[in-house]
Amino acid sequence: MNEGRFSRLELTPTKEVQEITDESIRAGKLEAGTPIRTADHFIASAHAARCNGDFERALEAYTRALREDRARIAAWVGQVHVLVELDENAEARLWSDKALELFKNNGELLAGKSRACHRIGDAQGAAACSDASIHAIGSSSMRWISRGEIMLATADKRARDCFERALIEPGSDWFDRVQIARVCLHAHKPGPALEFAMLAQGLAPTHPFAWITLARAHSALVNGPKAEECCRRALELNPQHEAAKRFHCELTNARRASRILRRLKGWITR
Amino acid sequence: MECPNCTFNNIPGMRGCVRCQSRLDFAGVEIVPPRAKDTFIPASIRESFYLYRVRWANASRKVHATSRATFLSGMNTRALVRSVTVPGWGHRYIGYPVFGWSATLIWIVLLAFALYLRGGNGGWPAYFFVAGWHVFVITLILSRQLRSATFRQRIGVGIGINILVNALLYIPAGMVLNRVIPPFFAYNVRPSPAIRTGDVLLTQGPWTRPARYLRGDLVQYRVPQLTIGYNYGLAGFVADRIVAVPGDTFEIKMQRDMYVNGDLIPENKRSLNWVPLPNMSITLGPDEYFIVPSAFHTFNGNLSFSNVVVNSYGKVKYDDIVGKVLWRIRPFHRFGPVNIEQSEATASPDAQSATPTAPETVPVNGVPTP
Numbered sequence: 227m228n229e230g231r232f233s234r235l236e237l238t239p240t241k242e243v244q245e246i247t248d249e250s251i252r253a254g255k256l257e258a259g260t261p262i263r264t265a266d267h268f269i270a271s272a273h274a275a276r277c278n279g280d281f282e283r284a285l286e287a288y289t290r291a292l293r294e295d296r297a298r299i300a301a302w303v304g305q306v307h308v309l310v311e312l313d314e315n316a317e318a319r320l321w322s323d324k325a326l327e328l329f330k331n332n333g334e335l336l337a338g339k340s341r342a343c344h345r346i347g348d349a350q351g352a353a354a355c356s357d358a359s360i361h362a363i364g365s366s367s368m369r370w371i372s373r374g375e376i377m378l379a380t381a382d383k384r385a386r387d388c389f390e391r392a393l394i395e396p397g398s399d400w401f402d403r404v405q406i407a408r409v410c411l412h413a414h415k416p417g418p419a420l421e422f423a424m425l426a427q428g429l430a431p432t433h434p435f436a437w438i439t440l441a442r443a444h445s446a447l448v449n450g451p452k453a454e455e456c457c458r459r460a461l462e463l464n465p466q467h468e469a470a471k472r473f474h475c476e477l478t479n480a481r482r483a484s485r486i487l488r489r490l491k492g493w494i495t496r
Numbered sequence: 497m498e499c500p501n502c503t504f505n506n507i508p509g510m511r512g513c514v515r516c517q518s519r520l521d522f523a524g525v526e527i528v529p530p531r532a533k534d535t536f537i538p539a540s541i542r543e544s545f546y547l548y549r550v551r552w553a554n555a556s557r558k559v560h561a562t563s564r565a566t567f568l569s570g571m572n573t574r575a576l577v578r579s580v581t582v583p584g585w586g587h588r589y590i591g592y593p594v595f596g597w598s599a600t601l602i603w604i605v606l607l608a609f610a611l612y613l614r615g616g617n618g619g620w621p622a623y624f625f626v627a628g629w630h631v632f633v634i635t636l637i638l639s640r641q642l643r644s645a646t647f648r649q650r651i652g653v654g655i656g657i658n659i660l661v662n663a664l665l666y667i668p669a670g671m672v673l674n675r676v677i678p679p680f681f682a683y684n685v686r687p688s689p690a691i692r693t694g695d696v697l698l699t700q701g702p703w704t705r706p707a708r709y710l711r712g713d714l715v716q717y718r719v720p721q722l723t724i725g726y727n728y729g730l731a732g733f734v735a736d737r738i739v740a741v742p743g744d745t746f747e748i749k750m751q752r753d754m755y756v757n758g759d760l761i762p763e764n765k766r767s768l769n770w771v772p773l774p775n776m777s778i779t780l781g782p783d784e785y786f787i788v789p790s791a792f793h794t795f796n797g798n799l800s801f802s803n804v805v806v807n808s809y810g811k812v813k814y815d816d817i818v819g820k821v822l823w824r825i826r827p828f829h830r831f832g833p834v835n836i837e838q839s840e841a842t843a844s845p846d847a848q849s850a851t852p853t854a855p856e857t858v859p860v861n862g863v864p865t866p
Contacts, residue, residue, distance in 0.1 A: 289527055289528055293527055296525050297500040299500055309529060317532055320530055324526070328518060329500065329501040329516075330517045331516065363502065414553040
């Protein structure tokens with residue numbers, strides 16, 4: 227474990243922070259202006275960070291939420307999915323195994339594990355976990371998205387069915403479309419990725435991350451000007467958006483590199 | 497006490513859920529997930545390659561789709577596989593029996609010719625003829641698909657098939673053949689009725705050689721380069737007869753009579769040529785054979801067969817012996833098994849002059865030695 231990444235977690239809480247718990251809020255013991263730091267608050271901030279594309283901060287917030295309440299399955303599930311998004315798939319699988327020891331046959335955790343297994347290359351494990359997650363109690367869009375991700379590697383048609391099934395789940399929102407678009411981009415399927423990114427952008431035109439996903443889909447389809455336009459829109463909405471700034475930088479670098487390559491090609495073929 | 501996983505109400509104090517076996521007591525549970533170690537390349541730089549990775553994937557998919565549309569639509573895969581296996585078989589399969597049989601026959605003739613020329617200067621050109629004919633017949637199977645291809649695509653297909661056929665068929669087959677029956681091109685050996693310079697012999701290879709050799713076996717073995725003053729012997733491979741095996745005591749008396757374990761070796765079992773040897777007595781180690789060094793050439797004068805020479809050339813390790821000589825394939829008029837009994841006539845010192853013939857001056861790298 228890398229301690230440096232979590233140096234600002236405040237895992238040894240101060241007296242003030244320790245006193246502010248759900249019980250103290252309910253009992254009305256808090257003074258006015260005291261920051262509320264409960265598990266719910268951290269989970270909400272983690273979800274906000276995740277929807278903003280800031281996965282490092284989301285992971286940090288999920289961990290803080292667990293520090294407040296270790297029985298929060300949403301935080302465990304969020305950690306696993308965020309680890310997958312950060313491309314730390316082996317760690318995600320390890321952590322999902324650990325969480326599954328605590329919460330047996332939890333469908334969301336199984337879905338997260340199936341994504342991690344799939345990205346590692348363990349197709350058999352991924353399929354088994356996905357099957358188990360579908361059979362588990364309850365239903366959610368993430369289970370179908372993870373199933374679609376596995377199907378995307380083998381059968382496009384069935385993957386689309388899974389994605390569409392995910393979108394008709396109750397509670398499905400623009401972020402699920404973004405997730406699907408990111409899954410398609412990861413599987414090098416820019417066409418469907420563009421489709422779902424456009425859906426997400428249509429549902430949430432004020433979210434920079436939806437614009438960034440759309441920009442990534444455009445750039446994957448080698449449509450540089452549109453990608454830059456989407457990136458500019460995201461930066462207009464939030465000029466400090468980290469993912470947008472980084473992607474804008476990538477686009478600029480790619481444009482410069484392609485210009486140099488074109489010039490070299492021109493010199494050679496002159 | 498409600499289970500966070502299945503919302504079942506358990507009795508207070510329970511450590512696990514009765515219904516789903518989930519844990520209810522979370523004290524001491526680790527909450528910080530493990531993270532991958534930071535790599536040498538920062539994540540920002542790694543991510544910046546995203547676009548290039550996607551472009552590369554797109555380009556490769558485009559090439560794949562184009563090649564599939566160009567070459568694989570309507571391709572008779574079974575005929576292609578048959579043609580790759582045996583040239584002409586695919587043509588027979590799609591209804592061209594005359595051409596198919598002709599192609600197979602030509603290939604067999606070329607293959608036999610290449611095998612016959614193996615180990616000599618003509619081996620490589622013959623090999624290229626065989627492989628080239630094979631590739632040509634395969635491209636004929638693809639002619640319908642190549643009709644709509646551009647010139648560059650045709651060139652690419654030709655080169656690709658050539659590389660594949662050579663890498664997957666001919667080179668592995670040649671490697672196996674060289675380990676089973678490698679050819680031995682006799683070069684710079686002392687001429688004897690059994691072996692002459694220019695002969696090509698088939699010998700046992702690393703996969704077929706015996707675990708131990710017997711006295712009298714004609715073997716191909718490796719000789720090191722030896723320099724004594726201005727005289728030297730060339731490194732390389734020669735063939736000669738084993739006279740003593742591991743554990744034997746080999747003696748030379750009267751500079752001509754050879755004894756193994758006290759028994760006199762008959763003159764027709766000694767070596768292919770007669771050479772003057774010093775009186776000596778050698779006990780061979782567990783991995784050593786004794787071969788009278790009569791076949792290799794020396795340059796620049798008379799390399800006297802002193803104890804040093806005999807010890808260096810005569811005692812041969814098992815690993816330095818390539819294998820037993822099996823068959824002579826060239827020259828054609830001497831095609832057949834190597835008859836080592838032919839050397840009987842010349843093995844005797846009486847048959848030759850008592851002194852060895854004056855060594856020939858053989859050019860080294862085209863420059864005659866003095």
